[in-house]
Amino acid sequence: ADESTLDSVWVNDHIGFPQGDWHNEYGIPDAMGNIIDPYAAMTFLGAVTSRVGFGSAVIVGPYRPPLPTAKWLQSIQVLSNNRMMFGVGPGYLAEEFIALGVKRSERGKLTDELLDLLYEAFNEETVDCNGQALELKPRPKRPPFLIGGGPQIAIPRAVKRGDGWMPVSVSPGDLKPMVADFNSQTAAAGRRPLQVVAMKTLPLDNLSEAVDLAVAYRDAGATCLVHTQHYDTPDQYRKFVDIVCEEIQPVVS
Numbered sequence: 001a002d003e004s005t006l007d008s009v010w011v012n013d014h015i016g017f018p019q020g021d022w023h024n025e026y027g028i029p030d031a032m033g034n035i036i037d038p039y040a041a042m043t044f045l046g047a048v049t050s051r052v053g054f055g056s057a058v059i060v061g062p063y064r065p066p067l068p069t070a071k072w073l074q075s076i077q078v079l080s081n082n083r084m085m086f087g088v089g090p091g092y093l094a095e096e097f098i099a100l101g102v103k104r105s106e107r108g109k110l111t112d113e114l115l116d117l118l119y120e121a122f123n124e125e126t127v128d129c130n131g132q133a134l135e136l137k138p139r140p141k142r143p144p145f146l147i148g149g150g151p152q153i154a155i156p157r158a159v160k161r162g163d164g165w166m167p168v169s170v171s172p173g174d175l176k177p178m179v180a181d182f183n184s185q186t187a188a189a190g191r192r193p194l195q196v197v198a199m200k201t202l203p204l205d206n207l208s209e210a211v212d213l214a215v216a217y218r219d220a221g222a223t224c225l226v227h228t229q230h231y232d233t234p235d236q237y238r239k240f241v242d243i244v245c246e247e248i249q250p251v252v253s
Contacts, residue, residue, distance in 0.1 A: 001049065001052050001241060002048075002049040002050060002051050002052045004052070004241050004242075004245045005245045005249060006052055006241060006244065006245060006249075007052070007053060007224070008052060008053035008054055008055055008085065008224075008226075009045065009052060009053075009054050009055075010054065010055050010056065010057040010087070010199075010226050010228075011035075011036075011038045011041040011042060011045075011054070011055075011056055011057070012032065012035055012038065012056075012057060012058075013035075013037075013038045013056060013058065013059045013060050013063070014028075014032050014033055014035055014093070014096065015063065015096045015099065015100065016033055016096070016099075017030070017032075017033035017095065018095055022095065026092065026093070028093070029230065031230050038056045038059050039059075039072045039076070042054055042055075042056065042076050042080075042084060043075070043076055043079065045080070046076055046079045046080030046083065046084070047079065047080075049080075049083075052083070053083045053084070053085060054080070054083060054084060054085070055084060055085030055086065055087050055143075055146070056085070056086060056087045056088065057087045057146075057148070057166060057197075057199055057226055057228075058087035058088050058089040058146070058148035058166055059086070059087065059088050059089075060088075060089060060090070060091035060096075061088045061089065061090060061091070061107075061110060061111040061114040061115070062090060062091055062097075062102050062106070062107045062110035062111060062114070063091065063096070063100055063102065066113060066114045066117040066118070066129070067117070067127070067129050067134075069114060069118070070117060070118055070121035070122075070127065070136060071136060073086060073118065073121075073143065074121065074122070074136060074138065074139060074140055077140040077141060077142075077143060078138050078140050082140055082141045082143070084143045085143055085144045085146060085197075086118075086143045086144065086145050086146065087146040087147075087148055087166050087197070088111065088114070088115070088145065088146070088147065088148065089111070089147065089148030089149045089154070089166070090107040090108050090110070090111040090149060090153075091104075091107050108153065111157070112157070112161065115145060115157075115161040115162070116161070117129070118142075118145070119142075119161075121136050121139075122139065122140075122141075122142035123142065144163040144164060144195065145161065145162045145163050145164075146158075146162060146163060146164040146165065146166045146195065146197050147161070147162040147164070147165055147166065148165075148166040148168065149166075151165075151167070151178045151181070151182070154166075154167075155178070155181065155182050155185060156185065158182070158194060159182075159185045159186050159189050159191065159194070160189070162194070163194055163195060164194045164195025164196060164197055164223070165182055165194065165195070165196055165197070166197045166198075166199060167196070167198050167199070168198075168199045168200075169199065169200055169201075170198065170200075172213070172216035172217050172219070172220040173216075173220070175196075175198065175217065175220040175221065175222065176219075176220040176221060179196055179220060179221030179222075180221070182194070182196065183221075195223045195224065196221055196222045196223050196224070197222070197223065197224040197225075197226060198217050198220075198222040198224070198225050198226065199225075199226045199228050200213070200217065200225065200226075200227070200228065201227065201228050201229050202214060202227050202229075202244075202248065204227075204229070204240060204243050204244075207243070207247050207248075210247075210248060211247065211248055211251050211252075214248050214251065214252045215251060215252055217252075218252045225252070227240075227244055227248075
């Protein structure tokens, strides 16, 4: 990835899935339960690359305490020379919330509290947690906060607390009016236009269709398109990177 023309690479977040048959109402692929912790993965990416940006798409904010999360993000920014993008959402998988002892019904509130503390950690001299003020050093540049989730909740959250919105598998036709609404709410709040980082699996086995879909996302208002795809080996990953860089990126750039 660092040797390619990719702008960024992205990691996901899951703790684990139940064994055997379980109520997989979202149809999550089994492979998504066999992934590395995103903070560890981004630390590794920061160490083994020097150019390419990287981000989380998305970290589930309520899964981890806010203060250690702030320290993780600050550390990754320092080690990577400020190349990280922080995609964060409230989460959805009931089984993981149960296992963590976190109330799923409070996930929105917990996500907002996390974002508020992160702003404090990156912008202020001290952070106040549970009545105790702490200095968090080193204090690098704050990464962009990209808010994941459906438009009804994620867009207002992004306008108030973020730097962009990360829609997942929304078709270009559906995305275009959502982006218009996002931009309208952003302008009404007195903010400059924010990022729209769309995530979608492009059909790389049909290049013409993949290119057309990527162009459609660009025309719908996506400022960045993240191709999401499972791979089994480094060689397979390199093949996907080559296709994106050689066949798709030049058309939409």
